[in-house]
Amino acid sequence: MSSPVNVYSISEVSQRLDEEIPVVFGRLGYKQSFKLIDLKLLIGYSIAIVAAASFLLDKKLGHNNVIGYQKLLVGCYAVLSLIFWYFKKFVEKSTIYTGTNSNDQSVINVRTLFKEAQPLYKVVLLGDDGARLEVDLQINKVFNEAGYLQTDLFFNWCKNQLTILKEKKDN
Amino acid sequence: MNLRLELTKLLNLCFVFASAYMFWEGLSLVANTHSPIVVVLSGSMEPAFQRGDILFLWNRNEQSKVGDVVVYEVAGKNIPIVHRVLREHHSIADPSKQVLLTKGDNNAGNDIPLYANRKLYLNKQKDIVGTVKGYFPQLGYITIWVSENKYAKFALLGFLALSSLVGGE
Numbered sequence: 097m098s099s100p101v102n103v104y105s106i107s108e109v110s111q112r113l114d115e116e117i118p119v120v121f122g123r124l125g126y127k128q129s130f131k132l133i134d135l136k137l138l139i140g141y142s143i144a145i146v147a148a149a150s151f152l153l154d155k156k157l158g159h160n161n162v163i164g165y166q167k168l169l170v171g172c173y174a175v176l177s178l179i180f181w182y183f184k185k186f187v188e189k190s191t192i193y194t195g196t197n198s199n200d201q202s203v204i205n206v207r208t209l210f211k212e213a214q215p216l217y218k219v220v221l222l223g224d225d226g227a228r229l230e231v232d233l234q235i236n237k238v239f240n241e242a243g244y245l246q247t248d249l250f251f252n253w254c255k256n257q258l259t260i261l262k263e264k265k266d267n
Numbered sequence: 268m269n270l271r272l273e274l275t276k277l278l279n280l281c282f283v284f285a286s287a288y289m290f291w292e293g294l295s296l297v298a299n300t301h302s303p304i305v306v307v308l309s310g311s312m313e314p315a316f317q318r319g320d321i322l323f324l325w326n327r328n329e330q331s332k333v334g335d336v337v338v339y340e341v342a343g344k345n346i347p348i349v350h351r352v353l354r355e356h357h358s359i360a361d362p363s364k365q366v367l368l369t370k371g372d373n374n375a376g377n378d379i380p381l382y383a384n385r386k387l388y389l390n391k392q393k394d395i396v397g398t399v400k401g402y403f404p405q406l407g408y409i410t411i412w413v414s415e416n417k418y419a420k421f422a423l424l425g426f427l428a429l430s431s432l433v434g435g436e
Contacts, residue, residue, distance in 0.1 A: 115272065133271050140278040147285035150292055159301035170296060173289045 100243030106217075109235050110210040112245055113217055117193045117206055119247075120254045126195030126204060132188055139183060143176045204258070221257060227265040231257055300326040300397040305338055305347045306407030311371030312336070312349055319408030322349060324397025330357055330365050331391055336399040337369065342383040347396055353377055356388070365391035 101108040118128050150169040153162045193206040203224035210217055217233040238250040294303040307320045315336065316322070324338055331337055335352045350369040357365040366388035370377040379387055389395065412419050 115269075130271065133275070137271065137274055137278065140282070141274075144278065144281040144285050147281075147289050151288055154292070154301075159295060163296070166292060167296060170289060170293050173285075 098245065101239070101245075103235065103239050103241075103243050106210045106212065106215065106235070109215075109239065110208060110217055113233075113235075113238075113250070114192045114208055116245060116247065116250060117208070117254075118195075120251050121193060121195050121204065121206070123251060124197075124255060124258060125199055126197050129194045129196060132191055132194060136180075136183060136188060139176060139180045143173060143180060146173045146176060204261075219257065221261050223261055223265055225265060227261055229257060229261045229264060231260075298325050298327070298397060300324050302338075302347065302396055305349070305396070306410050307349055308346065308411065309371075311373050312351070313373045315351075315372050316349060316402065317404065319405045319411055321403040321407040322399045323401040323403075325400045326395065326397040328398055329363055331355060331367055331395065331398055337367070338396040338399065339369065339389050339394045340396055341381060341394075344383075348378070348381065349399065350374075350378055363392065367391055367395070 098112075101112045103109060122128070146169055150166060150173070153165055153169070159166070190207045190209055191205055192208050194203070196203050205222040207220040207222070208218065209220075215235045217235055219231055219233060221229040221231075233253060238246050238253065240246060291303070295301055297303075303324050305322050305324065307316045307318055307322060310318055322338065331352050333352050333355055336349060337352055338347045338349050340347055348369075350371045352367050353370045354368040355365060368377055368379070368388055382389065409423075413423055
């Protein structure tokens with residue numbers, strides 16, 4: 097059993113639910129695609145490597161001896177940071193799960209959001225044919241008082257939402 | 268263990284350090300100095316600057332003027348000294364060649380005894396870290412407090428650990 101979360105912190109609750117989503121969709125027959133998260137990690141760690149290189153150059157050789165290289169590294173850092181911001185804002189858009197159903201090859205994209213001081217977990221389900229379902233989950237429906245996630249309740253809730261999305265698609 | 272999840276968490280931590288360091292490095296390049304922000308460590312410039320004041324430096328000026336407050340480092344010592352330019356000499360043919368004599372406002376004599384290798388003047392190009400262009404009073408006192416008091420270091424670490432524990436909300 098996983099550790100309990102502080103149910104009065106919507107960020108902790110959302111993080112716990114985000115971690116559970118791949119498990120739920122795995123049980124529903126979806127195979128996760130890691131393309132987005134891998135790309136995000138690649139850009140993110142490139143930024144970290146550029147910063148580390150700048151730090152090591154400065155430390156080992158002295159600031160005044162490496163000004164040319166530092167200009168290049170700061171420029172790279174700025175460009176990569178801009179790319180990372182664009183990626184988060186316009187490509188990833190809070191996507192926490194992308195998966196393909198192994199039976200019908202349909203693709204599902206799950207985005208989640210939360211607002212401070214609101215006990216709601218907002219989920220956006222996107223199908224590959226443009227079908228879209230936006231729904232709010234009241235967190236007290238899937239967490240108990242001690243802060244443990246009731247995984248079966250959450251699984252059933254997700255399954256119901258998926259059925260609604262499929263019905264929307266069919267109509 | 269979900270490797271990607273752990274890598275994402277580590278990335279967030281990397282971003283905290285990377286953004287702070289690259290901000291400093293960017294500021295260094297813009298101001299043309301290896302240390303664009305310094306903390307006043309002594310009372311030698313009182314009443315102009317007190318211990319703990321934070322100073323913002325600029326090093327793109329070709330020459331310093333008499334009366335400018337400059338920060339310099341003595342060869343072999345990594346302690347920045349903040350004093351005022353008392354006298355200057357520069358070459359007419361090459362204005363970038365300039366030597367400076369400095370003095371703390373609160374000191375009785377000039378800085379010649381502080382200069383390395385029995386030098387009588389500072390070289391503007393080599394020795395000056397930057398000219399003071401702005402300041403923020405007392406904000407740097409915490410760095411003096413932490414560096415001079417071993418208990419303060421532990422108190423600060425304890426405070427940071429506590430705030431990270433209860434900071435979730």
